Amino acid sequence: xxxxxxxxxxxxxxLGKGSKLYYAWLSALMVLIAIGVFAYANQLYNGLxxxxxxxxxxxxxxISNFTFTVGVAAAAILLVIPAYVYHWKPIKEIAILGELVxxxxxxxxxxxxxVDIGRPDRFWHLIPKIGIxxxxxxxxxxxxxxxxxxxxxxxxxxxxxxxxxxxxREPNMKYVFPLLMFSIPAAISIHTVTAFLYNGLxxxxxxxxxxxxxxxxxxxxxxxxxxxxxxxxxxxxWTNIEIKDKAIFKIAELIAYAMFINLFLLGAELFxxxxxxxxxxxxxxYLYQGLDGHSDLVSFIWTATIFNLTAFFLFLIPQTRENYVxxxxxxxxxxxxxxxxxxxxxxxxxxxxxxxxxxYEYSPTGTEIMVSIGIWATGLxxxxxxxxxxxxxxxxxxxxxxxxxxPHIGDQLFLVRxxxxxxxxxxxxx
Amino acid sequence: MSDMEEHDExxxxxxxxxxxxGLALGIGxxxxxxxxxxxxxxxxxxxxxxxxxxxLERQKILARLEKEYSAQYKKSVRVKDTPPxxxxxxxxxxxxxxxxxxxxxxxxxVTENNQSRDxxxxxxxVLRLSKERGVxxxxxxxxxxxxxxxxxxxxxxPVQCQQCENPPCTKVCPVQATWKETDGIVVVDYxxxxxxxxxxxxxxxxxxxxxxxxxxxxxxxxxxxxxxLGNRPRPVGVVEKCTFCxxxxxxxxxxxxxxxxxCPVGARKFGNLLDPTSEIRNVIENKRVFILKEDLxxxxxxxxxxxx
Amino acid sequence: MFDMAExxxxxxxxxxPKMESDESYMVPPPPFTEGIFPxxxxxxxMRPNPKRRELKEEHTNIQLxxxxxxxxxxxxxxxxxxxxxxxxxxxxxxxxxxxYRLCGQCHGDKYRDWKTGIHGKRTGQWxxxxxxxxxxxxxxxxxxxxxxxxxxxxxxxxxxxx
Numbered sequence: 007x008x009x010x011x012x013x014x015x016x017x018x019x020x021l022g023k024g025s026k027l028y029y030a031w032l033s034a035l036m037v038l039i040a041i042g043v044f045a046y047a048n049q050l051y052n053g054l055x056x057x058x059x060x061x062x063x064x065x066x067x068x069i070s071n072f073t074f075t076v077g078v079a080a081a082a083i084l085l086v087i088p089a090y091v092y093h094w095k096p097i098k099e100i101a102i103l104g105e106l107v108x109x110x111x112x113x114x115x116x117x118x119x120x121v122d123i124g125r126p127d128r129f130w131h132l133i134p135k136i137g138i139x140x141x142x143x144x145x146x147x148x149x150x151x152x153x154x155x156x157x158x159x160x161x162x163x164x165x166x167x168x169x170x171x172x173x174x175r176e177p178n179m180k181y182v183f184p185l186l187m188f189s190i191p192a193a194i195s196i197h198t199v200t201a202f203l204y205n206g207l208x209x210x211x212x213x214x215x216x217x218x219x220x221x222x223x224x225x226x227x228x229x230x231x232x233x234x235x236x237x238x239x240x241x242x243x244w245t246n247i248e249i250k251d252k253a254i255f256k257i258a259e260l261i262a263y264a265m266f267i268n269l270f271l272l273g274a275e276l277f278x279x280x281x282x283x284x285x286x287x288x289x290x291x292y293l294y295q296g297l298d299g300h301s302d303l304v305s306f307i308w309t310a311t312i313f314n315l316t317a318f319f320l321f322l323i324p325q326t327r328e329n330y331v332x333x334x335x336x337x338x339x340x341x342x343x344x345x346x347x348x349x350x351x352x353x354x355x356x357x358x359x360x361x362x363x364x365x366y367e368y369s370p371t372g373t374e375i376m377v378s379i380g381i382w383a384t385g386l387x388x389x390x391x392x393x394x395x396x397x398x399x400x401x402x403x404x405x406x407x408x409x410x411x412x413p414h415i416g417d418q419l420f421l422v423r424x425x426x427x428x429x430x431x432x433x434x435x436x
Numbered sequence: 437m438s439d440m441e442e443h444d445e446x447x448x449x450x451x452x453x454x455x456x457x458g459l460a461l462g463i464g465x466x467x468x469x470x471x472x473x474x475x476x477x478x479x480x481x482x483x484x485x486x487x488x489x490x491x492l493e494r495q496k497i498l499a500r501l502e503k504e505y506s507a508q509y510k511k512s513v514r515v516k517d518t519p520p521x522x523x524x525x526x527x528x529x530x531x532x533x534x535x536x537x538x539x540x541x542x543x544x545x546v547t548e549n550n551q552s553r554d555x556x557x558x559x560x561x562v563l564r565l566s567k568e569r570g571v572x573x574x575x576x577x578x579x580x581x582x583x584x585x586x587x588x589x590x591x592x593x594p595v596q597c598q599q600c601e602n603p604p605c606t607k608v609c610p611v612q613a614t615w616k617e618t619d620g621i622v623v624v625d626y627x628x629x630x631x632x633x634x635x636x637x638x639x640x641x642x643x644x645x646x647x648x649x650x651x652x653x654x655x656x657x658x659x660x661x662x663x664x665l666g667n668r669p670r671p672v673g674v675v676e677k678c679t680f681c682x683x684x685x686x687x688x689x690x691x692x693x694x695x696x697x698x699c700p701v702g703a704r705k706f707g708n709l710l711d712p713t714s715e716i717r718n719v720i721e722n723k724r725v726f727i728l729k730e731d732l733x734x735x736x737x738x739x740x741x742x743x744x
Numbered sequence: 745m746f747d748m749a750e751x752x753x754x755x756x757x758x759x760x761p762k763m764e765s766d767e768s769y770m771v772p773p774p775p776f777t778e779g780i781f782p783x784x785x786x787x788x789x790m791r792p793n794p795k796r797r798e799l800k801e802e803h804t805n806i807q808l809x810x811x812x813x814x815x816x817x818x819x820x821x822x823x824x825x826x827x828x829x830x831x832x833x834x835x836x837x838x839x840x841x842x843x844y845r846l847c848g849q850c851h852g853d854k855y856r857d858w859k860t861g862i863h864g865k866r867t868g869q870w871x872x873x874x875x876x877x878x879x880x881x882x883x884x885x886x887x888x889x890x891x892x893x894x895x896x897x898x899x900x901x902x903x904x905x906x
Contacts, residue, residue, distance in 0.1 A: 052649065053647070053648055053649040053650060053672045053673060054631075054646070054648045054649075054673065055555065055648040055649035055905075055906065057648075059648070060648065060902035060905060061636065061642070061644075061645050061646060061902065062642075062902050063902075064633040064636040064637060064646060065633060065637060119632075122632070122633075123630050123631050123632045123673075124629075124630070124631020124632075124633070124646065124647070124672070124673025124674060125629065125630045125631040125671075125673045125674060126630075127481065128611075128628070128629075128630045128631075129630065131485075131611040131613070131628060131630055132610060132611060132630065137485075137611060138485055138611050138612045138628075139610065139611065140609055140610050140611060140612045143607055143608075144607065144608050144609055144610045144634070145608065146608065146609075146610035146632060146634050147610045150610065203634075204637075206608075207604065207608070207637055207638050208604060208640065208732045208733075209604060209637070209638055209639060209640035209732070210637060285572075285574060288574050356637070357637075359574060360642055361573075361639065361640050361641060361642045362561060362563060362573055362576060362578070362595060362641070362642045363563070363572075363573040363574045363575065363576040364576075364578055364642075364902075366901075366902040366903065531862075536890070536892075536893060537895060538893045538894075538895045538896065539895050539896035539897075539898075540896060542896060542899070543896050555905045555906070556899065556900045556905060558899050561899065578898065578899060579898040579899065579901060580895075580898060581895065581897070581898045582895070583894065584892035584893060584894055584895070585892060585893055585894075585895045586892070648905070685870060689869050689871075689872055689873075690869055690870050690871045690872070691868065691869055691870070692866070692867060692868065692869070692870050696867075697867050699865065700882070700893065701865070701882070701890070702863070702864045702865030702866075702877065702882070705861065705862065706870050707870050707871075708870070708871065714870075715860065715861035715862070715866070715870075718860045718861065718862060719862055722860075722862070723862065743857060743862055743863060
């Protein structure tokens with residue numbers, strides 16, 4: 007227990023150290039978070055009336071972001087599987103980063119749900135025993151369970167491994183391996199359950215399609231890893247960690263397959279809706295063509311479709327996949343594409359036209375956007391802090407000192423532009 | 437709640453009262469009002485789920501609410517918790533060949549059930565449908581506003597909570613804040629709802645409404661005869677819905693719902709589905725009846741019919 | 745021309761009167777034009793004239809419309825000798841509070857539905873005492889077509905709820 011405490015203290019000490027850039031970055035995030043907190047305070051004071059949500063469209067930007075972020079979190083297993091099932095070394099080296107992405111994404115997820123509910127003061131009603139969790143009836147109860155499990159699981163695995171490395175031991179795989187294996191179905195389940203949350207509602211034909219869960223998974227394996235590739239390059243460039251090209255290109259290849267499945271499933275869905283041409287076509291028409299003069303989402307969804315298609319080809323062709331310019335373009339396109347398709351593009355048409363045929367065109371208010379920016383900034387902050395600890399540990403720059411108590415901090419800077427210089431310095435001190 | 441538990445609770449309360457008395461003496465009378473108010477806030481914060489309350493706890497809560505509402509609306513407000521009557525399953529029928537779309541029911545409901553005037557909440561939506569298309573919700577119109585109704589070529593379909601036998605809304609609630617009572621009425625515990633609005637996504641009839649803002653209910657317009665699960669004033673951030681006017685219908689001298697009594701054309705019928713001699717059974721057995729979105733297997737107890 | 749009975753009828757819809765008696769078909773007072781009943785007040789002095797004609801001096805506001813006006817006139821329903829009563833085809837005299845029997849002579853299907861609560865409006869207790877509206881409360885007997893109503897304001901569009 008003392009060792010754990012020493013580790014935590016060491017981590018806290020480490021978090022306070024860093025380059026000017028590190029502080030600047032943290033401050034920038036704090037400013038964004040402050041804006042979000044301010045906007046949320048306003049929402050708490052006035053009620054959700056400050057959002058654009060109304061009875062007709064009762065979920066909006068928050069839940070859209072939530073849905074998208076669940077996908078990002080689930081994507082961590084795209085690293086875990088090749089790393090620990092196939093023992094592929096280049097990815098195994100960075101699998102822990104995937105878990106930290108998952109942890110940060112989970113934080114974002116849970117925050118988006120929290121800001122969406124009307125009575126956050128009654129959050130304790132969800133806690134089993136103290137409150138009443140309607141399990142297994144409500145899919146939202148399932149979601150509460152699996153999301154929290156996934157968060158604890160990933161945080162637990164990652165911190166145990168980092169803890170072991172800190173004390174210069176190999177983690178005991180006897181404990182870690184089963185947990186890692188469990189994290190695979192857990193990742194699939196968070197996404198499946200979130201899909202089922204929509205899928206199970208017969209009132210909303212746009213969601214009530216059994217293809218929804220597979221589509222969710224396929225698109226999750228596009229957006230999450232695409233974001234990770236971008237993040238890895240940033241991390242690689244600005245910090246001391248090494249991430250092999252091979253690993254990045256492999257992830258990109260997997261994305262291409264996932265995107266193919268995603269597009270195929272989308273096509274299957276569109277075929278069914280358009281060919282059968284039932285009353286259930288209305289929301290699809292609203293989304294892709296506009297309906298009765300209501301067409302706010304049309305330009306967005308076509309942007310998403312074009313982005314996704316372009317990205318798919320960029321990832322499919324080896325030449326463009328292994329060229330960082332085109333690869334990064336592909337990643338950005340895919341991230342945005344899936345963000346639209348699976349965020350607003352999924353949630354809003356579920357409500358338009360509404361169950362009685364009323365049209366209300368929803369677009370988020372300033373408050374909703376500010377709160378969301380604050381939440382994303384919180385996610386980035388969590389990720390940065392986690393990376394601040396993980397990167398030096400993995401590089402061997404942060405471990406327990408000679409006396410076995412005090413931490414040794416080799417990397418005082420973390421975020422720096424001139425990596426080479428730092429490496430030379432490191433060479434000087436053995 | 438068993439007698440034993442009730443006894444325990446009383447003992448607990450007695451000792452607590454003693455403790456409070458001591459505390460009050462110590463603090464002095466000056467701070468008492470403030471302490472009272474904050475006590476009320478904490479009591480409502482820690483309030484248990486309605487169905488888990490013992491008899492005494494329930495009485496205490498109703499008394500607290502009555503006190504709060506009476507002070508707020510400056511009249512003597514009653515908050516009942518009348519249970520569902522035995523052997524009764526409420527049903528409603530609406531005659532589409534009579535309804536003229538005048539919306540008297542909409543506003544009758546607002547007045548009776550203390551809906552928020554600003555922001556506006558209506559539990560009843562009247563849809564205008566064209567006779568040519570029939571019941572085609574996608575082409576319905578709620579915002580029609582001609583000088584007079586009915587208009588040539590249209591018929592009208594009011595939609596409110598259908599009190600489903602198989603309600604999709606209660607199933608999805610993550611905290612069981614909404615449920616179906618034995619008389620078939622789907623209710624919400626406004627003090628337990630967390631405001632996630634999953635039930636609104638699940639309802640195929642648009643019958644659930646959210647308090648996006650603190651409801652605006654002028655004291656003069658407030659109906660002081662209320663039910664805990666029905667028309668009592670709602671807090672911000674929770675979902676509400678039609679309860680077939682349970683504050684009227686559940687009483688021993690059960691009155692018809694307000695929407696029925698205000699209907700100028702007598703298109704609305706109400707009664708006990710389990711009573712073979714009731715008006716509602718008569719309608720179902722003798723007229724052409726349909727239920728809305730039958731394919732969803734929600735099994736509404738709200739029947740639309742054609743008397744001619 | 746302002747029709748008092750019509751106004752009374754409309755007034756009635758908006759605030760149904762409370763129950764008054766314990767009869768099997770409890771009905772509120774028939775919607776007479778104010779001060780017109782009992783009819784005998786005026787008619788007892790007059791000699792009944794059974795000849796079908798257009799009324800020129802009294803009751804000029806009463807126009808038989810949309811109600812088989814070619815076939816019928818006043819004394820088909822109003823009893824000639826006792827103006828405070830209505831008259832069935834059988835010759836039976838009935839009170840205005842029983843006018844449903846008169847209407848039911850032709851509109852048998854509606855009468856049947858009215859008796860079981862399908863047609864027309866009942867107020868009061870769903871499980872007890874009820875008040876039945878007479879046909880005449882909603883349908884002007886001389887012009888029974890339902891009058892058009894001004895609708896209450898439409899709901900606010902969600903865009904405008906702030």
